[in-house]
Amino acid sequence: MSHTLFIADLHLSPTRPDITDCFERFMKQxxxxxxxLYVLGDLFEVWxxxxxxxxxxxxxxxxxxxxxxxxxxxxxxxxxxxxxxGQRFARETGVTLLSELECIxxxxxxxxxxxxxxxxxxxxxxxxxxxxxxxxxxxxxFLSLPLTWRRKIAAKMRAGSANANQQKSTSIMDVTPQExxxxxxxxxxxxxxxxxxxxxxxxxxxxxxTEYRRIVLGDWYQHGSVLMCNEQDCDLQxxxxxxx
Ligand code: LP5
Ligand code: MN
Numbered sequence: 290m291s292h293t294l295f296i297a298d299l300h301l302s303p304t305r306p307d308i309t310d311c312f313e314r315f316m317k318q319x320x321x322x323x324x325x326l327y328v329l330g331d332l333f334e335v336w337x338x339x340x341x342x343x344x345x346x347x348x349x350x351x352x353x354x355x356x357x358x359x360x361x362x363x364x365x366x367x368x369x370x371x372x373x374x375g376q377r378f379a380r381e382t383g384v385t386l387l388s389e390l391e392c393i394x395x396x397x398x399x400x401x402x403x404x405x406x407x408x409x410x411x412x413x414x415x416x417x418x419x420x421x422x423x424x425x426x427x428x429x430x431f432l433s434l435p436l437t438w439r440r441k442i443a444a445k446m447r448a449g450s451a452n453a454n455q456q457k458s459t460s461i462m463d464v465t466p467q468e469x470x471x472x473x474x475x476x477x478x479x480x481x482x483x484x485x486x487x488x489x490x491x492x493x494x495x496x497x498x499t500e501y502r503r504i505v506l507g508d509w510y511q512h513g514s515v516l517m518c519n520e521q522d523c524d525l526q527x528x529x530x531x532x533x
Pocket of ligand 1: 457
């Protein structure tokens with residue numbers, strides 16, 4: 290039966306060949322047979338520019354090309370680790386870059402898709418950081434630096450982030466329910482899919498007689514997380530690495 294796949298937060302890096310293996314198997318065996326694949330951000334542990342064409346990056350790009358060349362549409366929404374993925378990456382892979390918030394028709398159900406970081410409004414330090422690094426001029430400046438400098442700056446940011454996160458409560462780092470409702474109401478839809486929080490779950494609730502659903506994809510650090518949707522329903526799967 291035809292289905293659409295969603296994944297997020299794989300955090301691919303050369304230090305985790307086990308995750309890369311699962312991703313490659315997933316692309317070869319599953320994505321290739323799907324109606325479409327949506328990658329909802331943080332595909333990479335960190336992305337410092339499309340010109341970082343390492344053997345590892347070439348390997349991942351080849352996995353995407355093999356799928357898109359078979360005519361399967363693959364869509365990508367930026368995460369907070371890989372918001373610098375750009376048009377060169379898109380050209381090299383056949384992947385379509387989407388904007389940070391999109392409304393798709395999922396077998397007749399209008400569905401809002403996003404990475405999920407923009408839902409975490411209580412994390413005011415992160416939102417301030419996000420506004421800074423999303424400035425086009427700053428990104429252009431960063432991208433004009435030598436790769437070695439960019440790698441060092443990104444490592445500093447990663448360390449700063451890990452440090453800051455230790456001081457934050459888990460509730461601050463989760464979504465703000467009022468913001469979820471606001472974004473759904475604003476788009477006039479009842480269905481949302483996102484990642485980022487690494488808390489895989491299908492949330493369902495009622496408001497003013499309407500049923501809402503928010504599906505949160507998990508990360509791929511210890512298990513794989515795949516959402517499979519068809520005409521009937523959505524199946525959120527947490528899989529052992531041996532099940533790819
Ligand atoms: O990523 P994670 O899981 O640790 O936490 C995120 C939020 N953190 C981030 C920062 C990223 O990890 C770093 C991304 C590197 C991108 C590389 C490209 C750089 C491009 C620059 C272009 C101009 O997203 C974290 C959230 C958490 O998710 C949960 O939602 O809380 O937010 C923060 O940690 C932000 C901090 O609160 C404040 C910022 C600390 C960064 C220190 C910067 C030091 C910079 C030094 C540079 C010379
Ligand atoms: Mn994220």
